[in-house]
Amino acid sequence: MINMTTLCTSHSEFCRKGFYHTCKLLGISSLLLLGGCASFQSNPTELSVQRQIERQQKVYELTEEPQKQEKLTLKEYEALGDRYLIQNDIEKAYMNYVKALAIDPNKISLLHKQGKILGKKNRHADAEKVYRFLLAKSEEDALAYEGLGQALLGLKKIKAAEDALLTAIALDDELWRAHHFLALIYGTEQQYGRAVKEFKKALSYRPQDSSLLNNLAVTYYLNGQYAEAEKILTILTRNSKDKKVYNNLAIVCVQRGKFEKALSAFKRGTKDEAYAYNNIGFEYLTHRRYKEAIVALEKALELNPQFYPTAYESLEKARKGLALTTATLKEEPL
Template identity: 40%
Template sequence: MFIVIGTLLGGCSALQGVNGHDQQNANVEKQLEKRQYLQQLEIEPEKLSERNPKENETIGDRYLQRGDINKAFLYYIKALQVEPDNSGLQYKVGTLLLKRDKYAEAEHSFSKILTMETENAPAREGLGKAYFGMKKYALAEVEFRKAVDLDPGLWQSFNYLGLIYSKQQDFEKSLVEYQKALELSPGNTEVINNMAISYFLQENYAKSVQLLEMAIRNKEPDKRMFNNLAVAYCKLNRYDNALEAFRRGADNEAVAYNNIGWEYMMDDQYGEAIKAFEKALSLNPRFYERASFNLEKARKAQSTSLQE
């Protein structure tokens, strides 16, 4: 899971999760989703019922390999209706629910597995992810700890533990967990990004830049990493490097200039901010209204600072 330390419009972003629905809403939502899936697939429910659970699971696996999680989910659910105690199916359903941000429903699937197999490490990890998504961080920490006690090779559990400690602003502990994750998954850009953010939040901007530069050199990074790198560059007054990083992380030049303008403004460099916002507007005057708003804000801030 990525955290972003800078956003396209300025300000901060946070880890996002969704709260669980109450049971009535969840049941209604499931029925609507099931009907929608059937309409999309143009499959009659009777035809799904004609297949045995193993056939439905196999078809679900094929759709999952193609990246169609909606169709995979439908076939897994049909198989699970016949074999509700099939822990393998429950795990597949729980994993897909996590992908769709259905954390309360995922919690149910992984908890079902653990009533049958209390030492199922992947299910513990899955339950931890569900709790994390619901922002139940204390419960998530317990499950991730149980998971790595059962299987010390689960790098994602260590990564999530790092995220939890980072949210608690215990950055030393977060870095220990990220290091464990990185030892199990060398070069993992997600983990390196999270480590870089822990250093950034400790104001160790040089170390943050070092890690992000290394990750970007070694693998094709997520675009958000370029934005993180750009913000870290700005903290070191390396604005030329920051602009180039924003360019690589943005969809167009106007976005990059708006971003660097925002960073200049946050550093009270209003003249440079104004130039950057004006450049953003000249590149994309119709679309980039945000630059116009930021430009006006920078001009007012400059005027106020000159009067003081």
């Protein structure tokens, strides 16, 4: 099974059953900008965010080392948080952003950074509060709509997430992440044409992004467009060491009957050759190519006997399949 990767969550998290309602872009924009944003103006949201900041500030004061800390300015706390964020130390980055927000709870740049880190920490409900707080301040904040869409995806509120993301790109079409998230939604809803369109839009702003390219290839695969998927994945493997990409290419090649190329890709995408031969052996078996399956599975067992339980079971099926096929051919009249 090919896995579709995302920036914030896995493909399977957003799968759901039933008809996926879609609206025209202008209709959704009008709904959220005019009607939907009324809820953003409520004082409880603002109080909730302020209390969250105060609570987090107290937590960090209690957990800090008992040594005298020099008080910094808001600008210095934010710069220090940015530095930690670049180093991918999100806990220290978050701590400094919270300290800065304690000085000015309404600083827009800090609120955006807080929301982003809350998303990274999978605290989607808290992130949603921050982005709604931002939208209460400005209904034209495209990045806040994008962040809100991501938070709602994390909360599995798929339709609301789609609405927020569509509003984001209506305000700023260059938000490639919003296009990516929309593509993931449409892909999980099996609306592959729409998913491809959104992936291509995201790639128009990030043409070298390997995750976007891989996900576009996966979407082509799921839609039965194997040639397009193979083309993209083959190009990706020229400069990628990501095993996921090689495994995806192998599975696509199997669907196109290119078993030798699939085996080569499996060798690059698995721990060792034994895994590769076991995988291709199973694929041969699935496609009733019993002779090739037997050769591959015997090779897997020769290279690594630990495959004995699973590989031997597949090997026995291949042998029985070959025997049955041979017997059937003998019984057929000339």
